[in-house]
Amino acid sequence: MPGAPGVGDPLVGRDADLRRVRERLRLGAGGGALLLAGEAGVGKSAVLDALAGSAGADGVAVLRAAGLEFEADCGYSCLNQLLFPALGALEDLDADLRRALRVALGFENGDPPDQLLVSNAVVRLLQTVADGSPLLIVVDDLPWVDRASAAVLGFVARRLSGLGGLGVSFVAAARTGDAHPHETGGLPAYDLPPLDDESAARLLGSRFPGLARGARRRLLAEAGGNPLALLELPAALRPAAADSPAVLPLTRRLETLFGSRVAGLPAPSRSLLLLAALEGTGDLGVLQAAARRATAGHGLEHLAPVERERLVHIEEGGQRLGFRHPLIRSAVVGQALSGERRAAHAALAHVLADRPERRAWHLGEATLEPDEEVAALLEHAAGLTLRRGDAAGAMRTLIRSASLSPEGPNRSRRLAEAAYLGAESTGALSSARRLLDDARQAAPEGEDSLHSATASALLLLNGNGDVATAHRLLSEAIESAAGTHRYRAGDKALVDALHVLAVVCFFGARHDLWQVYYRAVGRLTPQPPPILAVLGRTFSDPARTGAAAHGQLDVLVASLAGEADPVRITRVGTGALYLDRLGEVREPAWQVVRAGREGGPARRYISALIHLCLDDYLTGLWDEALDLADEGLQACEEHGYSAFAWYFLYIRSVVLGARGHADESLATADVIIDWATDHGAPCAAHYAHHAAAVAALGRGDFTLAYDHADAVSPAGTLASHAPHALWVAANLVEAAVRINRREEAAAHVRAMREAGITTVSSRHAMLTEASAALCTDDDEQALRLFALAVDTPGGDRWRFDHARVRLAYGERMRRARTTSESRTQLRAALATFEELGARPWAERAMNELRATGSRRSRPAAPGIHGLTSQKLQIARLAASGLTNKQIAERLFLSHRTVGAHLYQIYEQLGITSRTMLRDALDPTAEPAGRSLQVRSSG
Numbered sequence: 009m010p011g012a013p014g015v016g017d018p019l020v021g022r023d024a025d026l027r028r029v030r031e032r033l034r035l036g037a038g039g040g041a042l043l044l045a046g047e048a049g050v051g052k053s054a055v056l057d058a059l060a061g062s063a064g065a066d067g068v069a070v071l072r073a074a075g076l077e078f079e080a081d082c083g084y085s086c087l088n089q090l091l092f093p094a095l096g097a098l099e100d101l102d103a104d105l106r107r108a109l110r111v112a113l114g115f116e117n118g119d120p121p122d123q124l125l126v127s128n129a130v131v132r133l134l135q136t137v138a139d140g141s142p143l144l145i146v147v148d149d150l151p152w153v154d155r156a157s158a159a160v161l162g163f164v165a166r167r168l169s170g171l172g173g174l175g176v177s178f179v180a181a182a183r184t185g186d187a188h189p190h191e192t193g194g195l196p197a198y199d200l201p202p203l204d205d206e207s208a209a210r211l212l213g214s215r216f217p218g219l220a221r222g223a224r225r226r227l228l229a230e231a232g233g234n235p236l237a238l239l240e241l242p243a244a245l246r247p248a249a250a251d252s253p254a255v256l257p258l259t260r261r262l263e264t265l266f267g268s269r270v271a272g273l274p275a276p277s278r279s280l281l282l283l284a285a286l287e288g289t290g291d292l293g294v295l296q297a298a299a300r301r302a303t304a305g306h307g308l309e310h311l312a313p314v315e316r317e318r319l320v321h322i323e324e325g326g327q328r329l330g331f332r333h334p335l336i337r338s339a340v341v342g343q344a345l346s347g348e349r350r351a352a353h354a355a356l357a358h359v360l361a362d363r364p365e366r367r368a369w370h371l372g373e374a375t376l377e378p379d380e381e382v383a384a385l386l387e388h389a390a391g392l393t394l395r396r397g398d399a400a401g402a403m404r405t406l407i408r409s410a411s412l413s414p415e416g417p418n419r420s421r422r423l424a425e426a427a428y429l430g431a432e433s434t435g436a437l438s439s440a441r442r443l444l445d446d447a448r449q450a451a452p453e454g455e456d457s458l459h460s461a462t463a464s465a466l467l468l469l470n471g472n473g474d475v476a477t478a479h480r481l482l483s484e485a486i487e488s489a490a491g492t493h494r495y496r497a498g499d500k501a502l503v504d505a506l507h508v509l510a511v512v513c514f515f516g517a518r519h520d521l522w523q524v525y526y527r528a529v530g531r532l533t534p535q536p537p538p539i540l541a542v543l544g545r546t547f548s549d550p551a552r553t554g555a556a557a558h559g560q561l562d563v564l565v566a567s568l569a570g571e572a573d574p575v576r577i578t579r580v581g582t583g584a585l586y587l588d589r590l591g592e593v594r595e596p597a598w599q600v601v602r603a604g605r606e607g608g609p610a611r612r613y614i615s616a617l618i619h620l621c622l623d624d625y626l627t628g629l630w631d632e633a634l635d636l637a638d639e640g641l642q643a644c645e646e647h648g649y650s651a652f653a654w655y656f657l658y659i660r661s662v663v664l665g666a667r668g669h670a671d672e673s674l675a676t677a678d679v680i681i682d683w684a685t686d687h688g689a690p691c692a693a694h695y696a697h698h699a700a701a702v703a704a705l706g707r708g709d710f711t712l713a714y715d716h717a718d719a720v721s722p723a724g725t726l727a728s729h730a731p732h733a734l735w736v737a738a739n740l741v742e743a744a745v746r747i748n749r750r751e752e753a754a755a756h757v758r759a760m761r762e763a764g765i766t767t768v769s770s771r772h773a774m775l776t777e778a779s780a781a782l783c784t785d786d787d788e789q790a791l792r793l794f795a796l797a798v799d800t801p802g803g804d805r806w807r808f809d810h811a812r813v814r815l816a817y818g819e820r821m822r823r824a825r826t827t828s829e830s831r832t833q834l835r836a837a838l839a840t841f842e843e844l845g846a847r848p849w850a851e852r853a854m855n856e857l858r859a860t861g862s863r864r865s866r867p868a869a870p871g872i873h874g875l876t877s878q879k880l881q882i883a884r885l886a887a888s889g890l891t892n893k894q895i896a897e898r899l900f901l902s903h904r905t906v907g908a909h910l911y912q913i914y915e916q917l918g919i920t921s922r923t924m925l926r927d928a929l930d931p932t933a934e935p936a937g938r939s940l941q942v943r944s945s946g
Contacts, residue, residue, distance in 0.1 A: 019058045020214070020235075021207020022051065026058055029198060033177040035068060036142040041165040041178040043150075046200035047333055048266060049236030052181040053148055055200060059179065060146050068142040071134075075152030086157035087130070088113045090147065097136045105129035112156075123156070127163035131174075134164070138175045150182040165195055184318075202233025211235060216242045220646055222400065222434075225607035230335065237262060237335055267339035269317045276310040278344075281319065282352050285340040286370075290329040292322075294359055302355040350374045365389040372408045383413040387422060395573060399433035399609040407443070415450065423447035424460035428504065431466040433575070433609040437648040441467060458501040461485030462508045469651040474688040475516045482509045483524040495531040502528075503537060507579060510543045515651075517691040519729045522548050538564055539576075542583040550586035551726045551734050555767040558587065565592045574600040574612035581619040586731050588769035590623035591805075601636075610647040614640060618652065621659045626771070628807030628844055630663045631907075651687070654680045658695040665703025666808060668847035673703035677716075694720045694732040701739045706848035710746035717743055724755030726763050734765060738775040738809075742816075745782045754783045770802035771809060778813040787824040794820060798833070811840035815853050827860045834860070845911055875916060882909050883917075887926040 019026070034040040046052050060070045073090035091113065098106050108121035109129040137143060147153065147161060165178045184199065203211065208228055212219070219227070219242060231237035240262050270278065283298050284290065296307050311329075314320050323330050331337045341349065350373065357370035368389035371382045386409035394402035406426035413419035424447040430440030444463050451457070462485075465478040486505055489495060495502065506528055513521040522544075529536045529544055538560050545557040564580045571577055577596040584590050590597075597616040604613020617640040624633035640656035643649070657680050665673030680696035683689070697716040704713035717740035721733035737760055744753035757780045760766075766773040774797045781793035794817035797803070804810050814837035821830035834857045841850035875883065885895045892906040917928045 019051075019054055020211040021203045022055055022058065025055060025198075025200060026062070029055065029059060029179065032196060032198060033144070033179055035063060035144060035177050036066075039142070039168055039174050039177045041168045041195055042180075043165075043195045043197040044179055044181040044200060045184045045197050046181075047202070047234065048183055049234045049262070050200050050202055051235040052200055054235065056146050056148055056179065056181055060144065063142075063144045068144050069137065070144045070146060071137075072146045072148075073153075074147065075149035075154075080152050080154055082154055083156040084112045084114070084126075084154065084160075086147070086153040087160055090145070090157075090161075091130070091133065094133060094137045097133055100136045101129060101132055105132055109133065123159055124163075127160045130160055130164055131167055134176050135174055140175060143176045145176065145178040147178075147180040150180045162195075203235060203238075204233065208233050208235075208238060212238050212242075215239055221605070221643070222607035222610070230338070232333055232335070234333065234335065262335060262339070266333065266335045267343050269319060270336075270340055270343055273313050273317065274310065277313045278340075279348070279352070280308070280310050281314050281340050282344050282348060283356065284320065284329050285331075285337040286349070286352050286373075287356055290323075292327055292329055294356070295329065297359040298352075298355040301358055302352060350376070365392050369405065369408075372405075372412060375412055377412075378414045379412050380414055380418065383409045383418070383422070386412065394429070399429050399575075399612075400607075403429040403434055403439075410446075410450075417451065420447045420451035421457050421459070423450060424457045424463060425501070427463040428459040428466075431463045431470075431611075432504070432508065433611045437467065437470060458485050458489060458505045462501075462505045465508055465512060469512070469515070469687070470649055474686075475512055475521075476688050478512050479509070479516060479521055479524075482512060486524060486528050489528075495528065495533060497532045497535060497537055502532075503540065506540055507543075510540075510547055510582075513729075514547055514731070515687075515689040515691050517689075517694060517727075517730045519549075522729055539579050539583055543579075546583050546586050547731065549729045550731050550768060551763045551765050552728075554586055555764060557583070561587060561589065565589070568593060568596045571596060572599075574603060574609050574616070578612050578615035578619070581616065585619065585622065586734060586768070588626065588771050588806075590619050591627065594620065594623060604643070610643060611649060614643050614647075614649055614652050617643065618655045621656065625659060625662060626806055626809075628840070630667070630844055633659050633663055651689075654683055654692045654695065658692075658699055661696065661699035662702050665699055665706055666849075667845045668706055670703040670707040670709075674700050677703070691730070691732065694730055694736070698732055698736045698739070701736060701743065705739060705743060706846070708848075710743045713739060714743035714747055714749070723749070723752035724759055726759050726765075734768065734772060737765070738779050741779040741782055750783060753779075757783050770800050771806040774798075774800040774803040774806070774813060775809060778816060781820065782816060787820065790820050791817075791824060791826075807840055808844060808846065811837045811844075811846075812849065814840075815849060815856070818853070819856055822856060822860055831857065831860050831862055834862075875913065879909055879913050879916075882906060883913050883925060884929060886910060887929055 029042065029044065032040060032042045044052050044055065060072060064070050071090055071093060073086050075086055079085040091109075095113075095115075098109065101109070105125070105128065107116065107118070108125040110116040111118040111121050112126045112129075134143060134145070145164070150158070153161065161178075161180065165180070168174060168176055168178050202208075205228070208231065209224075212224060212227060212231075215238075216224075223242075227238065227241050231241055270281065273281065279302055280295070280299050283295055283302060287294055287298065292308065299307050299310075311320075315322070318332060319336055320329050320331055322328070344352075353370040353374035357367050357374060360367040360370065364385070368382070368385040372386050375382050386405050390402040390405035390409060393405055403426050406422050406429065410419050410422035410426065413422055423443050427440045427443035427447060430443060431437055440463055444460060444467070447457070447460050451460075461481050465482045467473075468478045468481070469475070482505060486502070486509065489499075489502055497503070506525060509525050509528075513525055525548070526544060529540050532540070542557045542560050542564060545553040546561070561580075561583055564583060568577060568580060577593065577600050581590060581593045581597055584593055597619050600608070600612050600616035601620065604610065604616065617636050621633050621636045621640065624630065624636065637656040637659040641653055644653040644656070657676050661673045661676035661680070664676070677696040677700040680699075681693045684691075684693035684696070697719045701713045701716040704710070704716060717736045720736045721727035721730060721740070723740060723744060726737065727733045737756060741753045741756050744750070744756065757776070760772075760776050760779065766776050777793050777797035777800070781790045781797065784790045784793070794813070797813045798810070798817055803813075814833045818830040818833035818837060821827070821833065834853050838850055838853035838857065841847075841853055882895055886892075892910070896906045913925070917925070919925055919928055
C-alpha cells in the first residue's frame with residue numbers, strides 16, 4: 009500500500025492482528041486458509057507485507073500475487089503471476105496435470121482445460137513446491153483477480169481449509185463485502201479493524217511530528233483509525249488554519265477509495281446522501297424534511313440504494329443515520345458540485361429555523377454575495393458558540409460572517425474580533441495577523457476597533473514587541489471609547505480589551521501603567537463586571553488592596569460550579585492567584601486543561617496550566633508541577649504564545665532550586681530575566697528573582713539570595729504594583745538576617761505589617777510572624793512568634809513554607825536551649841523536606857537534629873549491593889549519560905519514577921551528583937558519559 013508502512017517499516021498497532029492471522033493460518037503446523045477483510049485503506053496490504061516478511065525470515069517459502077484492474081478480464085493472469093516462480097516444479101506433475109496447467113498459464117497451445125483439472129493441478133504443484141516444508145500463498149486485492157484465477161484459488165483455499173496437513177497456508181485480502189462471494193464462500197474470515205486510538209496517534213505522530221495539537225486531534229477524529237487516511241489527510245490541512253473547512257477535502261487516493269460507490273448511486277440517493285453529509289447529526293426527521301424540499305417531494309425512500317452499498321447504517325432505534333466511515337462523508341461532499349452543495353445547505357437552513365447556530369451556518373454556506381442579514385445571523389451564532397467555550401468554532405463563524413458583510417465598519421469589526429479570538433484564545437496567531445491586516449484595510453479611514461487594538465497588543469507581546477508599545481496601543485483605543493459613549497459594562501469588546509490591558513499592566517509591574525485600567529473600570533456603567541473589579545485589587549497591587557477583594561472573589565468562585573466557559577474560569581483563576589486561592593478553582597482549571605489537550609482554546613489551556621503549576625508549587629505537588637510546566641512549555645511553543653513561556657520556566661527554576669539543583673535553577677532564571685529585559689516586562693524578572701533567591705538560600709549563598717530578593721522589592725518597602733513582592737518578602741528577611749543586615753530585615757517586616765498582608769492569606773500571615781521572629785534578639789518573643797506562625801490556621805497547606813518555618817523554629821529553640829522541644833519541629837520539617845525532595849533543607853534539618861543529640865541520623869550508605877536490580881540498572885544508565893527521559897523510555901517507566909528512584913539511589917549511596925554516581929558503581933559499569941544533574945523532570 010503506497011504511503012503506508014512497508015516491509016522495512018515498523019507496523020504500528022498491528023501486533024495482535026498479526027498474531028491472530030498467523031494462528032489461523034497455522035503456519036508450519038499443517039496449514040490453513042483465511043480471508044483478510046477490511047475497509048478501504050485500513051492496512052490490509054501492509055499486514056500482508058508484514059506477514060510475508062516475517063514468514064520469509066522464519067524460513068517459510070512465500071508465493072505472492074495481487075489482483076490488477078487492467079488484467080481482471082484476462083483469464084488465469086493472476087494464477088500466472090502467483091505460480092511463475094514455481095514453474096520449475098511443473099516437470100514433477102503427472103502429464104495431464106502438467107499440460108492442463110501449462111495451457112491455462114499460456115505456456116502451451118491447446119483447448120481450454122477443465123477448471124477442476126486446473127484446480128487439482130495447482131493443489132498438486134503447491135504440494136510439490138512445499139515438499140513437506142511450510143509454504144505461504146498471499147493474494148492481495150482479491151476483487152480484481154480475474155474470474156478464472158479466483159475460481160481456482162477459491163478451490164485451493166477451501167481444500168487447504170478443509171483438509172489441512174498439507175503444509176500450505178493461503179491468505180487473500182479484500183475490502184469487506186467485495187470478495188468474489190462464490191469463490192471464497194465458506195472461507196474463515198478475519199476482519200481487520202481500524203487502529204485503536206493510541207496506535208493511530210502514534211502513527212500520526214511518527215510521520216507528522218510537527219502537527220499542531222488541534223489539527224492532530226481533528227485528523228484522528230476524521231480518519232477513524234484508518235492508516236491510509238492518517239497518512240494522507242495531513243496534506244489537506246497544510247498550512248493549518250483555524251478556518252479550515254467543516255468537511256476535510258480528500259486527496260485523490262482517498263477520493264478514489266471512499267468515493268467510488270457514491271458515484272454509482274441514483275441522483276435522488278446522492279442528493280439524500282449529500283444532505284446527510286452536510287447536516288452532520290444524522291437526524292432522520294431533519295433529513296426527511298430537507299429531502300422533500302430539495303428533491304421535489306421525495307423523502308427517505310431513496311435511502312435503500314445507499315444502505316445496500318454499505319455507505320451508511322441506521323442507529324439509535326431507527327432515528328439516526330451514521331456513515332460507516334467518517335471519510336465517506338468527505339467523499340460525498342467532495343464529489344458534489346458547488347451548486348448542489350448550496351442547494352442542500354439552503355434546504356437544511358429552511359428546516360432548522362428553530363436552531364439558530366446551525367441555521368446561520370447553513371445560510372452562510374448557501375449564500376454567495378454579501379448579505380448583511382445573513383452576516384448578522386452568523387455573528388450572533390458565533391457569540392453562542394463562544395459562550396459554549398468553542399473559540400475556534402466562533403472564530404471560523406466570524407470569518408464567514410465577515411466574508412458575507414458588505415464593505416464597511418461591520419466587516420472590519422467582525423474580522424477584528426476573529427483576529428482577537430485567534431490571538432487570545434485559539435492559538436491561531438498567524439491567522440490572527442492576516443485577519444488583522446484585512447480588518448484594517450476594511451476599516452474606514454482612521455478608525456480602529458477595540459478588538460483590533462486588543463489583538464495587536466497580544467500579537468506584540470508574543471512577537472518582538474514590548475510591554476510599553478502594547479500598553480500604549482490598548483490605552484489609546486480604550487480612552488477613545490470614552491468619546492463614543494462606549495463605557496458600558498455590557499460592551500464585550502471593551503471588557504475583552506480591559507482584560508488584556510490587565511495582563512499588559514501586570515507584565516509591566518508599574519503603578520502608572522495601571523491608571524488607564526483603573527479609570528476605565530471606574531467609568532463602566534451601570535457598574536463594572538465583578539471580575540474586572542477583583543482584578544483591579546488582586547492582580548495589580550495585592551499587598552495593599554488584595555485582601556479587600558475576598559468577598560467578591562467568594563461569589564465568583566462559587567459561580568464556577570457547572571461553568572463550561574474556559575475564558576470565565578481562567579479569569580476567575582487569575583483573580584484568585586495572589587490571594588492564594590488557586591486551590592478553590594483547581595477542578596475547573598483541570599476541566600480547561602483536559603479540553604485544551606483535546607484541542608480546546610490554547611490560550612485558556614495555557615492559563616489553566618499556569619494556575620495549576622503555581623498552586624502545585626505552593627502546596628508541595630512538585631512532581632506534578634514539573635510535569636505540567638513541561639506540558640505548558642510545549643503548548644507555548646506549539647501555539648506561538650512565547651509571552652507566557654516564562655511562567656513555566658519559573659516553575660522549573662523554583663522547584664529545581666528548592667531541590668538543590670542551584671546551577672540549573674539560576675541559569676533558567678537568567679533566561680527569564682533576559683526575556684523580561686528585552687520585552688520591558690519586569691514582572692517576569694520578579695518571578696525569576698524569586699526562584700533564584702530560593703535556589704541561593706538552599707545553596708547557602710545568602711548574599712546572592714538577598715540581592716535577588718532586593719531586586720524585586722528593596723528592603724523596607726513592598727514595591728508598588730509588583731505583585732510578586734509578596735512571594736519574595738520572607739526570603740528577603742531570611743537572607744538579610746543570615747548576612748547580619750538585621751535593620752533591613754526588621755524594616756521589611758514593618759513594611760509587611762503596614763501593608764496588612766497578614767489578611768491576604770494564611771500563608772502570608774504565617775510568613776509574616778515567622779519573619780518577625782527571625783528579626784528579634786529576644787528568644788522568648790521569637791519563640792512566641794514562631795509558635796503563632798506554626799499554628800496559623802491553614803498554614804500547613806503551604807507545605808514547603810510551613811516546613812521552613814518549622815525548621816527556623818527548631819533552630820531557634822535549640823539555640824534557646826529548649827533542645828527536646830526543638831526535635832519535634834525539626835523532625836516534622838525533615839519529614840516534609842524529604843517527601844518534597846528539598847535536599848538542601850533536609851540536610852539543614854538533619855544537621856540541626858544531630859546537634860540536638862538526636863539518635864536519628866542518615867543510615868550508612870550500603871553501597872551498590874544494597875540497591876534493587878531495577879535501581880542498579882537505573883544507576884548505570886544514569887552514569888552512562890542518559891537523561892531521565894531516555895532511561896524511562898528504555899525501561900518503560902515514567903520519567904518521574906526514574907527521578908524518584910535516582911533520588912533514593914543518591915540517598916542510599918550517600919552521594920549528590922551523577923559524577924559521584926559513576927565513581928560509586930563497580931568497575932563493570934558502563935563508562936560515564938557527560939555529567940548531568942539529576943532532576944525529576946528528566
